Amino acid sequence: MRYLIALMFFLSLSNARAEITLTVLDQDNLPVDDAVITVPQQFIGTPNKVAVMDQVNESFVPRVLVVQKGQYVSFPNSDDIRHHVYSFSQPKSFEIKLYKGTAIEPILFDKPGLVVLGCNIHDDMIGYIIVADNALVFKTDENGQVTLPVKKGDKISLWTERTLQGIDVAVPITITGEAEQSITMELLPPPIEMMDHGSMTKGFGKPKWSN
Structure with a gap:
């Protein structure tokens, strides 16, 4: 035995x-x-850490960001020009109008799925946020x-x-x-x-x- x-x-x-x-x-x-x-x-809890999707040289950095359902994401603009960030994706539709710097409050991503990001000023700026379902x-x-x-x-x-x-x-x-x-x-x-x-x-x- x-x-x-x-x-x-x-x-x-x-x-x-x-x-x-x-x-x-x-x-x-x-x-x-x-x-x-x-x-x-394998499942994990939602981190308390705020994730960061920056904007550098007219690009989203990182291009692909992974977060967990219920996590907040900050969108600083490290460029010297203003950006207008938005998404039409069903898990999180939102808009941050023309801005620079870090004064924007973090945004809650509370539904799992793919969020495609764009800039209303720079059409070639593309980014992705994968919101995991606590996996x-x-x-x-x-x-x-x-x-x-x-x-x-x-x-x-x-x-x-x-x-x-x-x-x-x-x-x-x-x-x-x-x-x-x-x-x-x-x-x-x-x-x-x-x-x-x-x-x-x-x-x-x-x-x-x-x-």
Whole structure:
């Protein structure tokens, strides 16, 4: 009996410590950063910390922000010019009219889902806030990698603004690796910033609003 108990304890400890390094690549074998991975089997509370979606060089920083349902988000404007931030998305429709600086009160995001951000002055400014439903959520780094507390057989979901199926679609994925796993996805071209005869061009165009 004691051996059975010891075995069960060992297995539960192994499961608790299981981790997978997931690498996300596009069809050109290039890393996909800012992909949002949700682990639906594991839940967390709402952080007391106010998240920050800044505006720098006429861009939202970070481009993709992950928060939990019930969390507040601050929208400082670190540019020397004014911005007019808004969203038409169903989880959180709001508007912050022309402003600069940090005097704007944080905004509560109390419904889960995708919130697409724009600027009424600068049409090429696009940002995203993923409001998680109190589930564990992670983002891939510049190498397209993320370490997840999951094990073989677990199911996760992956969101990226580059998904061919649409901006509001999360792709289901089953973990098949033991310690690492690589997945390759057919995606839209990545957002880019390039200098073109002295003018700055951002992104690959403004997406159709999902809500």
